[in-house]
Amino acid sequence: MDINWLVISPPLVLLITASVGVLMGLSFRSTRPVALLSLLGVLVALVLNAQLFGRSEPLSAFGLRYQADTSALAFNTLILLGTALVLLVSFDALERGLGGSEYYPLMLLSATGGMVMAAAGDFITLLLGLEILSLAVYVLSAWRPNARESEEAGMKYFLLGAFASAFLIYGIALMYGATGHFTYARVVEQLQAQAFTQTALATLAGAFILGGLAFKAAFAPFHQWSPDVYTGAPTPVTAFMSVVVKAAAFAALLRVFALVYPNLNGALTQALVVLVALTLIIGNLAALTQRSVKRLLAYSAVAHAGYLGLALLAADTDGGARAVIWYLTAYTFMNVGAFAVLSLLTDRNDRGDDVERFAGLGKTRPYLAFAMTLFLLSLAGIPPLAGFIGKIFVFQAALQAGYTVLAIIAILTSVVAAFYYVRLISVIYFREPEYAEVGSKSAMTGVAIAVAALATVALGVVPGWWYGLLGVGRQLLAGF
Amino acid sequence: MLSFILLATVMTVGALGVVTLRQPVHAALSLVGTLLTLAITYVTLQAHFLAAVQVIVYAGAITVLFLFVIMLLNAQGDERAHRLGWVKPAAYVTGVVVAVGLMFTIFASPTTLPDAATISAALQGGNAGVLGEVLFSQFVLAFQLVGVLLLTGIVGAVSLVERRAAQEDREQELPATTQRERELTRA
Numbered sequence A: 001m002d003i004n005w006l007v008i009s010p011p012l013v014l015l016i017t018a019s020v021g022v023l024m025g026l027s028f029r030s031t032r033p034v035a036l037l038s039l040l041g042v043l044v045a046l047v048l049n050a051q052l053f054g055r056s057e058p059l060s061a062f063g064l065r066y067q068a069d070t071s072a073l074a075f076n077t078l079i080l081l082g083t084a085l086v087l088l089v090s091f092d093a094l095e096r097g098l099g100g101s102e103y104y105p106l107m108l109l110s111a112t113g114g115m116v117m118a119a120a121g122d123f124i125t126l127l128l129g130l131e132i133l134s135l136a137v138y139v140l141s142a143w144r145p146n147a148r149e150s151e152e153a154g155m156k157y158f159l160l161g162a163f164a165s166a167f168l169i170y171g172i173a174l175m176y177g178a179t180g181h182f183t184y185a186r187v188v189e190q191l192q193a194q195a196f197t198q199t200a201l202a203t204l205a206g207a208f209i210l211g212g213l214a215f216k217a218a219f220a221p222f223h224q225w226s227p228d229v230y231t232g233a234p235t236p237v238t239a240f241m242s243v244v245v246k247a248a249a250f251a252a253l254l255r256v257f258a259l260v261y262p263n264l265n266g267a268l269t270q271a272l273v274v275l276v277a278l279t280l281i282i283g284n285l286a287a288l289t290q291r292s293v294k295r296l297l298a299y300s301a302v303a304h305a306g307y308l309g310l311a312l313l314a315a316d317t318d319g320g321a322r323a324v325i326w327y328l329t330a331y332t333f334m335n336v337g338a339f340a341v342l343s344l345l346t347d348r349n350d351r352g353d354d355v356e357r358f359a360g361l362g363k364t365r366p367y368l369a370f371a372m373t374l375f376l377l378s379l380a381g382i383p384p385l386a387g388f389i390g391k392i393f394v395f396q397a398a399l400q401a402g403y404t405v406l407a408i409i410a411i412l413t414s415v416v417a418a419f420y421y422v423r424l425i426s427v428i429y430f431r432e433p434e435y436a437e438v439g440s441k442s443a444m445t446g447v448a449i450a451v452a453a454l455a456t457v458a459l460g461v462v463p464g465w466w467y468g469l470l471g472v473g474r475q476l477l478a479g480f
Numbered sequence B: 001m002l003s004f005i006l007l008a009t010v011m012t013v014g015a016l017g018v019v020t021l022r023q024p025v026h027a028a029l030s031l032v033g034t035l036l037t038l039a040i041t042y043v044t045l046q047a048h049f050l051a052a053v054q055v056i057v058y059a060g061a062i063t064v065l066f067l068f069v070i071m072l073l074n075a076q077g078d079e080r081a082h083r084l085g086w087v088k089p090a091a092y093v094t095g096v097v098v099a100v101g102l103m104f105t106i107f108a109s110p111t112t113l114p115d116a117a118t119i120s121a122a123l124q125g126g127n128a129g130v131l132g133e134v135l136f137s138q139f140v141l142a143f144q145l146v147g148v149l150l151l152t153g154i155v156g157a158v159s160l161v162e163r164r165a166a167q168e169d170r171e172q173e174l175p176a177t178t179q180r181e182r183e184l185t186r187a
Helices: A005-025 A032-050 A069-098 A102-117 A122-139 A148-179 A182-192 A201-219 A225-232 A235-259 A269-290 A291-311 A316-344 A366-380 A386-400 A404-430 A445-460 A464-469 B004-019 B024-044 B048-073 B087-108 B118-124 B127-135 B140-173 B176-186
Strands: none
Touching: A005 A032, A005 A069, A005 A102, A005 A269, A005 B140, A032 A069, A032 A102, A069 A102, A069 A235, A069 A316, A069 A445, A102 A122, A102 A404, A102 B140, A122 A201, A122 B004, A122 B140, A148 A182, A148 A225, A182 A235, A201 A235, A201 A291, A201 A445, A225 A235, A225 A291, A225 A386, A225 B048, A235 A291, A235 B176, A269 A291, A269 A404, A291 A316, A291 A386, A291 A404, A316 A386, A316 A445, A366 A386, A366 A404, A366 A445, A386 A404, A386 A445, A404 A445, B004 B024, B004 B176, B024 B048, B127 B140
């Protein structure tokens, strides 16, 4: 068994930082030392991850069970960047009244799970990564003190998550029953073999695995949990869920869809087509009627899962896979940015996220208002921001793969989406302030917002750099 | 064969006891009986390691958990509490479907099992060493990840409980006015 320490070093650094953080948290009253340590750990992991990019030799560990191909490295970069931004947003929010220094180690553990999931080369590793990722997020969702809805969020997410995991485990077991292997390489080998007879079993397995992962990615109709959990969880945790959990889920989906599903029954691809169409329609229409900004962003996150799913359908082409990663990059920055702004407007106990909080923000806090406008416009897909370019890549990939109808649905629904984003912007600039003094100030959150805003603009203006980087080195998704 | 019939009878009686007994503690103890008999069946099949795991994990840890929950909830028999009307028919239907499915797999497509010699050769005497070797070579990453998962679970559980305890302390220390304020904001 090959243990390639260099390849597994980024998640390992996070794991070590988390362990040290747990112990360190015991000896400080403030949560800040652990926060700074966590930030340092994430940055070190980011550097270690970045230096793996573009190497000519195939990078894997544990005999193809951990694969650091370009896709995994790109997703891990996103997970780490997302985690770093959320840590910055949490820095003052936690001191303001959320408390509990175990918050940071849990977040790092969750990110570790996400990174393992993105690089998983077999179903067992995928499942364990997913469980580590989820378990920590269940706890973090219930982190707000004295808040019923936060407890509800944690409980709801936990129960439904366990249900989804059961689906996934059942699917994996059936797949093992059909092929006798866990690693994608061997499973695909078996599926392609002439003598393979268990087609029905493998198809059923594929359906269960799709169901389990669709829950994590919040595809409709598996999205029911997301509005409640997003609303109940502390705002930084909501940001974490919407970017890191989503990135990990799509990393897993991308790999499975590009490698395993082309060898399964075509009905499964059709099932994903239906899921994506439902997600696009339900997500965008439900967002129209929301009064709470967190719920609005939750439904918007569901809708964005639909656009990502559209690119996922073209996963076995290079353009489709690149589009998924590129879109997620843009989504990570603009979404964390929007949640970061929101986290500055809520109360001490992270309560209060109705649209009226944003009224008159243009006058009272012009910089914040400007940043929020930028993120919302990017989420709506207005040129020349990152969200627009992401949508272009996605639509292009979908059209090339022949999903014309679905692409038209996506374009129509994104017009609907523009309506609810722009309505919030109009509240920011054209309504009188309704709250005497809104929210709080935080330098660290300011840094996160600035980074996210710069990245949103930069990705939109110079989209080619990151897109090109995805094509460096060996192929995007490691074949075997 | 005789030993199997004996064990199977005890196991079935135990399983029926789990479903029919009114007192939760009795049902749990009946479950222990079933699980232990299953462990003995594993021994007769030469799967010693599996038998040991069965005793430690199921008869030991899981039953203790059951008893803990019964104790904590102070459950007193069947309280005929609020029940959903559709549960009972649904349970019957599920049971019948599963039974038919099992019968179908057993009788409709009978596969001849390999003989005893082949099975015990495959089990290698139920050797824990073989299992350990697979676990620590082929599945070493999964093994380590399970460790990380357990760590996450422990840190999460402890931090949630500890925070709640700390909160209750703080609430008691608070002066009356802030307590009142708190209630207002909560309302």
